[in-house]
Amino acid sequence: xxxxxxxxxxxxxxxxxxxxxxxxxxxxxxxxxxxxxxxxxxxxxxxxxxxxxxxxxxxxxxxxxxxxxxxxxxxxxxxxxxxxxxxxxxxxxxxxxxxxxxxxxxxxxxxxxxxxxxxxxxxxxxxxxxxxxxxxxxxxxxxxxxxxxxxxxxxxxxxxxxxxxxxxxxxxxxxxxxxxxxxxxxxxxxxxxxxxxxxxxxxxxxxxxxxxxxxxxxxxxxxxxxxxxxxxxxxxxxxxxxxxxxxxxxxxxxxxxxxxxxxxxxxxxxxxxx
Numbered sequence: 001x002x003x004x005x006x007x008x009x010x011x012x013x014x015x016x017x018x019x020x021x022x023x024x025x026x027x028x029x030x031x032x033x034x035x036x037x038x039x040x041x042x043x044x045x046x047x048x049x050x051x052x053x054x055x056x057x058x059x060x061x062x063x064x065x066x067x068x069x070x071x072x073x074x075x076x077x078x079x080x081x082x083x084x085x086x087x088x089x090x091x092x093x094x095x096x097x098x099x100x101x102x103x104x105x106x107x108x109x110x111x112x113x114x115x116x117x118x119x120x121x122x123x124x125x126x127x128x129x130x131x132x133x134x135x136x137x138x139x140x141x142x143x144x145x146x147x148x149x150x151x152x153x154x155x156x157x158x159x160x161x162x163x164x165x166x167x168x169x170x171x172x173x174x175x176x177x178x179x180x181x182x183x184x185x186x187x188x189x190x191x192x193x194x195x196x197x198x199x200x201x202x203x204x205x206x207x208x209x210x211x212x213x214x215x216x217x218x219x220x221x222x223x224x225x226x227x228x229x230x231x232x233x234x235x236x237x238x239x240x241x242x243x244x245x246x247x248x249x250x251x252x253x254x255x256x257x258x259x260x261x262x263x264x265x266x267x268x269x270x271x272x273x274x
Contacts, residue, residue, distance in 0.1 A: 001043065002254045004224055006231055007261040008190050010167040012134035016260040020169070021049040021078070023253055024195025025087065025237035028069055029060035030244065038072050040238060040253065045077050047255055051129065052078040054119060055195045055235060056087025056143065056173035061095040063109035066117075074117045080129050084119040085140040087173040087196065088149050089241075122171065124154040126162065137168040139189070144181070145174035145196070155181055164188045167258075175220045178232045191231045191256075197221040198237040199249035205236075212249060222249070 011018075021044055031037055044052070059065040066073070076082060090110055097103040111121050120127070122140025129136050139162075144153030153172060162168060168189045170182060175194040182192050199205065199222045203212025214221045225232045236252040 002223075002236075002252055003257075004233070004254070005257045005259050006191055007259045008167055008229075009261045010165055010188065010190055011258055011260045012131070012136065012167065013260055014132035014134045015136055015167070015258055018131075018136075018258040019047065019050045020256040020258070021047050021052045021253065022055060022193050022233070022235050022256060023052070023238050024055040024173075024193075024235040025057045025198055025239060025241075026054075026066075026073075027057055027060050027089070027237075027239035027241045029062065029065035030239055030241055031069060032244075034069065034072065037069055040251070041072050041076055044253055045075070047253075049078045049255075051080045051138070052076055052082040053138070053169070053171055053193055054082070054084040055171050055193050056085050057089045057195065057237075058084070058087070058114065059110060060089055060241060061092055063106050063113055066110070066113050070113060070117050076118070082117075082119045083127065083138060083140060083171070084114055084121050085171045085173060086121070086123070086142050086152075088143045088145060091143070091150065091152075093150065122158075124157045126158050126160075135166075137162050137166055138171070139168060140171040141177075143173045144177040146176045146180075149174060153177060155185065159185070159187045159189070162187055169193065175218060175232060175234045178220065178225075183227055183230050183232070189230060191233065193233050193235070193254075195235045195237055197234060198241065201237075201240055201243065201246040201249055203247075203249045205249050 092106045126139045139158040141153035170192045174196045200214035
């Protein structure tokens with residue numbers, strides 16, 4: 001469990017204290033225990049989330065991989081809903097299908113399965129979350145990664161119609177997207193949530209020391225990064241892939257509290273003339 005607070009002057013007062021729970025990189029095709037998965041979901045539910053955001057890679061390759069766990073993920077509770085995006089593994093690019101139609105059907109079934117679990121899939125789209133007449137934006141783009149990963153994400157389409165001073169959260173699976181497009185975007189995207197790297201499931205993440213060999217591939221690979229009052233958070237992943245375990249980089253559920261940043265008024269001027 002990782003907890004952090006994000007402060008912003010753009011945040012409406014009615015969202016002060018708003019709680020977002022992020023999960024990422026479930027990779028359900030590698031799960032070997034219903035009980036362990038349920039333990040993680042129970043941990044999510046005790047947080048009392050206002051919003052749950054899943055940032056991609058529900059499966060390794062096939063939509064059917066999540067089916068034994070659908071009832072558990074359906075039990076995730078959130079006051080304002082559950083939203084998800086696609087990660088690079090969700091497209092079925094790493095397995096051979098009999099035809100392009102079969103591959104497309106696999107993706108359609110994954111999206112259907114996520115809907116059955118209560119997730120709203122966001123594919124280069126946006127949602128407004130309202131509270132007491134005010135709102136924040138949640139954007140979700142399809143996977144955008146450095147080659148050889150596909151670049152299906154369309155940030156311009158997702159951000160269409162939002163203004164620079166509206167508090168905005170973006171879900172984008174691959175953190176590379178932030179450096180390439182997000183942090184300098186003309187729209188003020190306050191917080192980007194990503195996953196993808198898993199912290200390579202290997203490294204040191206203890207007492208302020210954070211290192212993994214994945215840093216040589218991804219400059220931003222775990223935790224919080226801030227530039228020009230824009231934030232990127234990279235979740236270390238819920239599941240695992242490649243080898244069945246983790247060493248030093250443990251599975252993560254992220255709890256993010258939003259806080260209204262009040263700008264101090266300028267001191268009143270005084271007339272000091274003769």
